[in-house]
Amino acid sequence: MADLTAAELAKQVHDIRKPLNRISMQAELIKLVLENNLPPDKAIAAIDKILQSCQDCSQLLENLLNPSA
Numbered sequence: 001m002a003d004l005t006a007a008e009l010a011k012q013v014h015d016i017r018k019p020l021n022r023i024s025m026q027a028e029l030i031k032l033v034l035e036n037n038l039p040p041d042k043a044i045a046a047i048d049k050i051l052q053s054c055q056d057c058s059q060l061l062e063n064l065l066n067p068s069a
Contacts, residue, residue, distance in 0.1 A: 016060045019053035026050045 004012070026046040033043040 012060070012064050016057055016064075019057040019060070022053040023050050023057075026053070 026049045029046045030043045032038065033040070033046070
């Protein structure tokens with residue numbers, strides 16, 4: 001990780017922010033579903049997207065720590 005240039009690090013940070021933003025947006029959707037008594041299938045779909053985004057973020061962090069893997 002020490003050999004990353006500033007530009008490469010900025011790209012990695014940008015890539016990691018994408019799944020974090022998806023997590024935030026989906027959590028807001030779940031909140032709206034619960035507050036407005038909307039169909040639970042919307043919340044379940046949002047939870048699935050949150051879980052996938054967490055996996056994506058974990059993979060990006062792993063790639064950052066082990067770029068040759």
